[in-house]
Amino acid sequence: MGLLEAIIISVIAASTPLLLAAAGELVVERSGVLNLGTEGMMIMGAACGFAGAYFTGSTLIGALCGIAAGAALSLVFAALTLGLAVNQVAAGLALTILGVGLSGLIGAGFVGERITPAPHLYLPVLTGIPVVGKILFGQDGFVYFSVALVVAIWWFLYRTRAGLILRAVGDSHTSAHALGYPVLKIRLLAVLFGGGCAGLGGAFLPLAYTPFFIPGMTAGRGWIALALVVFSSWLPGRLAAGAYLFGAVTILQLHAQAFGLGIPSQLMTALPYLATVIVLVLISRARGSAGSVAPASLGIVFVPDR
Amino acid sequence: MKKLMMTAAVAALAIVATGFSASAAEKLKIGFIYLGPVGDLGWTYMHEVGRQAMVKELGDKIETTYLENVSEGPDSERSIEQLARTGHQLIFTTSFGYMDPTLKVAKKYPKIKFEHATGFKRAPNLGTYSGKFYEGRYIQGVIAGKMSKTGTLGYIASFPIPEVISGINATILGAQTTNPNIKLKVIWVNTWFDPGKEADAAKALADQGVDVIMQHTDSPAAMQVAAQRGIYAFGQDSDMIKFGPKTQLTAIVNNWGPYYIRAAKAALDGTWKAEDTWDGLKEKMVLMAPYTNMPDDVKALAQKTEAAIIAGTLHPFKCPVLGQDGKAVECKGGANLDAGQILGMNFYVKGVDDKFPGK
Amino acid sequence: MQLVLERRAERSTKIAILSPLLAIALTLVTMSILFAILGKNPAMALYVYFIEPLTDSFTLMEIAVKATPLVMIAIGLSLCYLANVWNIGAEGQFIMGAVCGSYLAVVTNGTDPGPWVLPAMLLMGALGGALWAMIPALCKVRYGANEILTSLMLVYVADLIMDYLVRGPWRDPQGMNFPTTASFDPVATVPTLFETGRIHWGALVALIVVALAAVMLGRTIKGFEIRVVGAAPRAAAFAGFNSKRLVLFTFAVSGALAGLAGIIEVAGPVGVLQPGISPGYGFTAIIVAFLGRLNPVGILIAGLFLALTFIGGEGAQISMKIPLDLTKVFQGILLFYVLACDSLILYRIRLIASPKKAIHGTA
Known part of the structure; x- marks a missing residue:
């Protein structure tokens, strides 16, 4: 295996949890809801995903448990922000506190346990192709799913009527409501979808990446996922680019250290964050004031007038 | 009325509370x-x-x-x-x-x-x-020098504090006794705890030809990566054999129990004194997990090294200790570096393939 | 049958007072169930969480110590949020304030420079925070880069800058090469208010900040401008308010306040610059800002309340051996109830019989 190939495989793996969680959040924000609880939903997904796989021995069931856990937590958020018109920022942050605590309680019994990691695809001839073989045909299911998810979200948002309605709800809930669309119901579905995706992104960590559970193992990836949604300007394609950019800089700085370049490690560690900021500034500058911007109703509570 | 109820509630709670705190006395x-x-x-x-x-x-x-x-x-x-x-x-x-x-x-x-x-x-x-965790690191170095075929070791480091530095140095000094040309690559992850990142670092090291990985971070992530890649690794803090049955060579186990028992007993019988305790393999504050996945001669060598450290005949930082520039470091402890030099270590020894952080 | 929200014609004072009480009552019910499962006494837990910390001067002072940075940061953030500016990087501004202010303490260490040092440190701290906040502000104003991303990412960068400094150039020469600066000299330390306890002059600074913010928001053109730009940007543009200048202004003020909180924390309770100086104050303050409804007095109350739950949670770990994770769950649930009950001040919940109305219904 060549070094380049190895690096690309590592980059894809490092980016996948970010991409999964961010893809869900993108849909949520497109519907006009800002759920800052991604970190909490991810870590819940990690804890419950590990528990599911531990008891059943199945990665798939583990992944489903992760999705369910993330969605369940997001339901709490939905009940508050959609049902009771609570401020979304505060509710999202409170959700993170709750998720971190709950996952710690759930996961306490699993610390020190291990499971078999998710299997990687292996196709006799294709996987053996030099350079691209393992990259294209040698990943685990989460990786393929994350790519499919982004494509599906793009297709949904821009090629289906339901996607159009969802965007309309996010851009102006009052107009959408006036047109007779069930704003809150659409947002509920979006929030649940986002919760499921975050849960899956979290579950990826103990199921495929590092097959064990430790409290807090998401280590802030939920925040990065949130930032990536902003980075993407709410566009699915750019979201994938952002996630892979972040993953790539993360991995490359480790390789640069192993080569012994002698640059302060703090600077190297800061590179992924700096890179995203700089690229975002460059994109924004090139785009000028036109281009895609945040959904207009993002973060604003909606209470239908009857 | 409402006020009365509130007062009653608070009073009831207070009673409950005092009832609870009175139990554990002596x-x-x-x-x-x-x-x-x-x-x-x-x-x-x-x-x-x-x-x-x-x-x-x-x-x-x-x-x-x-x-x-x-x-x-x-x-x-x-x-x-x-x-x-x-x-x-x-x-x-x-x-x-x-x-x-x-x-x-x-x-x-x-x-x-x-x-x-x-x-x-x-x-x-x-x-x-x-x-004295560096004692265990030295043994790991001895083993790694023997076990590495590529001659390149990898070290996942958390933060440049003296304990981590002395661990890196002890490792390379140990490894040089079994392979004078050994190389050590260091990656600083700037965290004690981020399993994903620890795994990423382990992958990067493995991809660059490292075939024995050591870590000074908390999780077994690196061990698992090494297991997947079919290379060797050492456990950290605890015996991680469960995460790499065919991978772990040994592990440094932080064994605080005996010390805590000693201190508590001293406090109980009134003999406790404020002391500076710095225990190692001899006092069993540092333990080595069983030597596994290595040939018998390497195992014997590791055991011999451990016995020599316990007996006091071998000191990992025996003078002369050469700095990265090849010059001998001042030897304050007579035959070896003194406690202050080890506890406050701020230099790399010769052979570490990394620039000293912060210099 | 369907539950729907209906906007109240006017705010009800009765509900406003009852709402927090209802939240606590609901938390107690939930907690009772939770604690019953875990075999802990819920009445005892309520006492430990909410009442015991208020019964003794040590914990009362500690609540104030904990609330001080939260309130200061949240006040600044509230100005941003009122103006619809999304600064979520206060944690980084806090750290950079601490770093810039500490510079003076580090270079004057052991030289007895005189009483000017502490005020100068506070000034540099505020400046440092404000300058760090100017990066996302300028990126937004000049290039249209979204401030949520830039301000958040700069938190990590700030943390690593501090890490570099305390491990390298600013390291205490007598510190056995551990990552910390030398302990600040007494002249470079924020004095405590009383002989015992850790409550310091920073608490008074926080109160002054609350008062100034209240005056500014309530009685000045600037306050009016912030509200208008936030609530009705188009109207604000017609009124001639410059929204770009307001972005810079709110970021600068909130960065300065976070930076000031940072240097006060480092020069006060901590006494050295070292990694881990903030247990997430910049993020917790976001909750404080919204819990306080972006209102200065509300923020003061919310900050004290949140500090109370931290101190109470610690007490519960000690006296009831309640694990920290359970305390977090409890904190999360409590926040949910407080937020939900708060909603009752603005809305009333109606039970609607007609299934046709389901389309407007809540989930």
Whole structure:
């Protein structure tokens, strides 16, 4: 295996949890809801995903448990922000506190346990192709799913009527409501979808990446996922680019250290964050004031007038 | 009416509360301040294992409390003082960053006994304790030098504090005894705890031709990566053989239990004194997990090295110790570097393939 | 049957007072169930969480110590949020304030420079925070880069800058090469208010900040401008308010306040610059800002309340051996109830019989 190939495989793996969680959040924000609880939903997904796989021995069931856990937590958020018109920022942050605590309680019994990691695809001839073989045909299911998810979200948002309605709800809930669309119901579905995706992104960590559970193992990836949604300007394609950019800089700085370049490690560690900021500034500058911007109703509570 | 009800409720609660706090009277109350969650599987986890060993040994003579996830910033002084105020007579603060807060609280409560892990500030009622983990690192180096076919070792390091530096140096000094041309690549991940990133670092090292990985971070992630890649690794803090049955060569085990039992017993019978304890393999504060996955001759060599360190005939930092520039480091301890040089180590020895952080 | 929200014609004072009580009552019910499962006494837990910390001067002072940075940061953030500017990087501004202010303490260490040092440190701290906040502000104003991303990412960068400094150039020469600066000299330390306890002059600074913010928002053109730009940007543009200048202004003020909180924390309760100086104050303050309804007095109350739950949670760990994770769950649930009950001040819940109205219904 060549070094380049190895690096690309590592980059894809490092980016996948970010991409999964961010893809869900993108849909949520497109519907006009800002759920800052991604970190909490991810870590819940990690804890419950590990528990599911531990008891059943199945990665798939583990992944489903992760999705369910993330969605369940997001339901709490939905009940508050959609049902009771609570401020979304505060509710999202409170959700993170709750998720971190709950996952710690759930996961306490699993610390020190291990499971078999998710299997990687292996196709006799294709996987053996030099350079691209393992990259294209040698990943685990989460990786393929994350790519499919982004494509599906793009297709949904821009090629289906339901996607159009969802965007309309996010851009102006009052107009959408006036047109007779069930704003809150659409947002509920979006929030649940986002919760499921975050849960899956979290579950990826103990199921495929590092097959064990430790409290807090998401280590802030939920925040990065949130930032990536902003980075993407709410566009699915750019979201994938952002996630892979972040993953790539993360991995490359480790390789640069192993080569012994002698640059302060703090600077190297800061590179992924700096890179995203700089690229975002460059994109924004090139785009000028036109281009895609945040959904207009993002973060604003909606209470239908009857 | 409402006011009356409120008053009644508060009174009832107060009664409940006093009923609870009156129960534990004569037991020695012992408190612990932890940096991470008890389930971090690393540093804090091993202190928790030590606490449990103490509870098991001393049973109902003691009552223990711990506060976990106490940040080293403004919260720690309050947390320590809270333990002091609630009748804890012996308090262990288990991370370097608690040094000044522990000292402050110790001065304020001269009758309470304090023990601070890995620090160097002491008081009549404040002792310090730490392990000579570099002894275990040296043995790992000896093994790694023998086991590496590529001649390149990889080291996942957390933060450039002296303990991590002395660990890196001891590793390469040990490895040079079995392979004079050994190379050591270092990656600083700038975290104690991020399993994903630790795995990424392990992958990067493996991709660059490293075939024995050591780590100074908390989780078994690197061990698992090594297992997937079919290369070797060493466990950290605890025996991680479960995560790499065919991968782990050995592990450094932080064995705090005996020390905690000793300190608690001393506090119970009134012989406790504030001391500077720095124990290693000999006193069993540092243990080596079973030597596995290596040929018999390497195992024998490892055991011989361990025995020599315990017997005092071998010191990992035996002079002359050459710095990265090839010049001998000043030897303050006679035959070897002295405690201060090791506890405050701020240089790389010859052979480390990395620029010294912060220089 | 369907539950729907209906906007109240006017705010009810009765509900405003009852709402927090209802939240606590609901938390108690939930907690009772939770604690019953875990075999803990819920009445005792309520006492430990909410009442015991208020019964003694040590914990009362500690609540104030904990609330001080939260309130200061949240006040600044509230100005941003009122103006619809999404600064979520206060944690980084806090750290950079601490770093810039500490510079003076580090270079003058052991030289007895005189009483000017502390005020100068506070000034540099505020400036440092404000300058760090100017990066996302300028990126937004000049290039249209979204401030949520830039301000958040700069938190990590700030943390690493501090890490570099305390491990390298600013390291205490007598510190056995551990990552910390030398302990600040007494002249470079924020004095405590009383002989005992850690409550310091920073608490008074926080109160002054609250008062100034209240005056500014309530009685000045600037306050009016912030509200208008936030609530009705188009109207604000017609009124001639410059929204770009307001972005810079709110970021600068909130950065300065976070930076000031940072240097006060480092020069006060901590006494040295070292990694881990903030247990997430910058993020917790976001909750404080919204819990306080972006209102200065509300923020003061919310900050004290949140500090109370932290201190109470610690007490519960000690006296009831309740694990920290359970305390977090409890905190999360409590926040949810407080937020939900708060909603009752603005809305009333109606039970609607007609299934046709389901389309407007809540989930």
